[in-house]
Amino acid sequence: MGNAIVxxxxxxxxxxxxxxxxxxxxxxxxxADTSARLYDDMPPAIERSGGSAANTATGVASFGGRAAYxxxxxxxxLGRVFQHDIRAAGVAFETMPASEGAPTAxxxxxxxxxxxxxxxTYLGACTNISVDDIDPDYVAxxxxxxxxxxxxDTPPMKAAVxxxxxxxxxxxxxxxxxxxDSFCVDRFRAEFLDLVKxxxxxxxxxxxxxxxLFEVDTFEAAVAxxxxxxxxxxxxRGADGSxxxxxxxxxxxxxxxTEVEDTTxxxxxYASGVLYGLTNGHSYELCAQLGxxxxxxxxxxxxxxxxxxxxxxxxxxxxx
Amino acid sequence: MGNAIVxxxxxxxxxxxxxxxxxxxxxxxxxADTSARLYDDMPPAIERSGGSAANTATGVASFGGRAAYxxxxxxxxLGRVFQHDIRAAGVAFETMPASEGAPTAxxxxxxxxxxxxxxxTYLGACTNISVDDIDPDYVAxxxxxxxxxxxxDTPPMKAAVxxxxxxxxxxxxxxxxxxxDSFCVDRFRAEFLDLVKxxxxxxxxxxxxxxxLFEVDTFEAAVAxxxxxxxxxxxxRGADGSxxxxxxxxxxxxxxxTEVEDTTxxxxxYASGVLYGLTNGHSYELCAQLGxxxxxxxxxxxxxxxxxxxxxxxxxxxxx
Numbered sequence: 001m002g003n004a005i006v007x008x009x010x011x012x013x014x015x016x017x018x019x020x021x022x023x024x025x026x027x028x029x030x031x032a033d034t035s036a037r038l039y040d041d042m043p044p045a046i047e048r049s050g051g052s053a054a055n056t057a058t059g060v061a062s063f064g065g066r067a068a069y070x071x072x073x074x075x076x077x078l079g080r081v082f083q084h085d086i087r088a089a090g091v092a093f094e095t096m097p098a099s100e101g102a103p104t105a106x107x108x109x110x111x112x113x114x115x116x117x118x119x120x121t122y123l124g125a126c127t128n129i130s131v132d133d134i135d136p137d138y139v140a141x142x143x144x145x146x147x148x149x150x151x152x153d154t155p156p157m158k159a160a161v162x163x164x165x166x167x168x169x170x171x172x173x174x175x176x177x178x179x180x181d182s183f184c185v186d187r188f189r190a191e192f193l194d195l196v197k198x199x200x201x202x203x204x205x206x207x208x209x210x211x212x213l214f215e216v217d218t219f220e221a222a223v224a225x226x227x228x229x230x231x232x233x234x235x236x237r238g239a240d241g242s243x244x245x246x247x248x249x250x251x252x253x254x255x256x257x258t259e260v261e262d263t264t265x266x267x268x269x270y271a272s273g274v275l276y277g278l279t280n281g282h283s284y285e286l287c288a289q290l291g292x293x294x295x296x297x298x299x300x301x302x303x304x305x306x307x308x309x310x311x312x313x314x315x316x317x318x319x320x
Numbered sequence: 321m322g323n324a325i326v327x328x329x330x331x332x333x334x335x336x337x338x339x340x341x342x343x344x345x346x347x348x349x350x351x352a353d354t355s356a357r358l359y360d361d362m363p364p365a366i367e368r369s370g371g372s373a374a375n376t377a378t379g380v381a382s383f384g385g386r387a388a389y390x391x392x393x394x395x396x397x398l399g400r401v402f403q404h405d406i407r408a409a410g411v412a413f414e415t416m417p418a419s420e421g422a423p424t425a426x427x428x429x430x431x432x433x434x435x436x437x438x439x440x441t442y443l444g445a446c447t448n449i450s451v452d453d454i455d456p457d458y459v460a461x462x463x464x465x466x467x468x469x470x471x472x473d474t475p476p477m478k479a480a481v482x483x484x485x486x487x488x489x490x491x492x493x494x495x496x497x498x499x500x501d502s503f504c505v506d507r508f509r510a511e512f513l514d515l516v517k518x519x520x521x522x523x524x525x526x527x528x529x530x531x532x533l534f535e536v537d538t539f540e541a542a543v544a545x546x547x548x549x550x551x552x553x554x555x556x557r558g559a560d561g562s563x564x565x566x567x568x569x570x571x572x573x574x575x576x577x578t579e580v581e582d583t584t585x586x587x588x589x590y591a592s593g594v595l596y597g598l599t600n601g602h603s604y605e606l607c608a609q610l611g612x613x614x615x616x617x618x619x620x621x622x623x624x625x626x627x628x629x630x631x632x633x634x635x636x637x638x639x640x
Contacts (some may be wrong), residue, residue: 044405044625048369077397085364305364
């Protein structure tokens, strides 16, 4: 479940980023006017479906897993692009598009020469998701409900997430939460902490996010603070690999070596591998390796959706 | 001047192409219903501005030349994408978007494993271009009016082209015509022949198109038939390079070696190099080399717009 977004992607130089006061690695929420102004100044771009949890869902499907997505587009050209791409990737997507209100969300993704990206997101139709879009039986049918933290940014989105989480808990579906972005964690620290302690079984985060959540300065301190509260945590550390943590185990795997073109989607696709692994009964070590493999594929090209069949890639690279 | 199109690009296998009776290398015109059906069956895609002459114009600008574009989009999301991309590439684009009628044109470009592409184009708003979109003074200000043959497909488009060509001739602007596609030449052979003989100074074509125009079986026979009628012909022969022909000279240059990912835009970008060269007083040999260089860049990646600054590339590769 997440914000249904079409990405508008361009490479820019560092001068462009400082001119527009862009913070590398961050996701900035912008309004329609700011979005139009930034677009005016942006180089020629390509459009590609995105959205954090949507990227994750398509990755799960690419591994050969079953995935369904909940998110709101408008009934417009970019909404139809989003719909097409996620369904063509093999993900069920039944959320009704909005016929009124704001257009489908877009995120201008600026990729710097060092492959770091920053995102400027106009949420548009995403803010029209509501509790009416959540069918408790549909959620309870899933093995895992995976929610992106980005959904916390408006009250109707939040209400829809809580309805979905409660339906999951009632139905025996595990609840997974991605912390999404360290600035997002800053905005909602108390609420995220409460969620992690009361509703969430599986936490996905990178080092910056999890340290921000507990307001500590080291990854080790964050791990110690998190451990009592979750069944599973899948924590990424960029080039230093990732860690899967349970109350009594800790499994570290290295990152896959790759040429990095655009870091967009690294965390999303890492989650794909872990979710596919967990729902298919694989060891934590293999889950983390599947995550690393998918992350390495997506950062080797522009755009946050995998460009190869991840199931075949896993067969080749991990002998799965 | 051309059809203003947003490309929807995906790699497909040969089984997909035969299932949809697709002819490799060709441009097929389809209606809105057929377009929707094909899209439903298409893999996840990326969107990128395209349109033959628009690609050419952005290439001219990327070389450092001055270019303006005439073509019709609708005032919708994809129309704004097209507008943004061509202007951000440095091309003047003042044609008023249509506020009524069909949406912005799209072309589903299917790239086969051998890098050949075929295109399924829904012309949409392009068919709303009219003589009212042509300002004779604007056209007469240019050094060369470059028109794509694809514009011949509907009567209002044709009328707009003829008005532009007549304005060019009256104002001392040279007229260039791209034959676009051998199937397009098949549809309009008599009219294209008449244009070449009466209004066109510079012909752009590949070997298949020029042989189709004169209904001959060899490239040499086509050259002999064409030569009396044009001031300049720029003829491409795929991996065999290209030839620039005048009434008394013939200059052949080889193709630049490159890894071919997607042949879309090869002819368009070849024309960019030749047009930039001609309007900047370069020799025919250098014009053809600039064309080959730009074509080699665009076929090395997905999408029909260059991804590097062609002026800098020419400086490096051709010591320009």
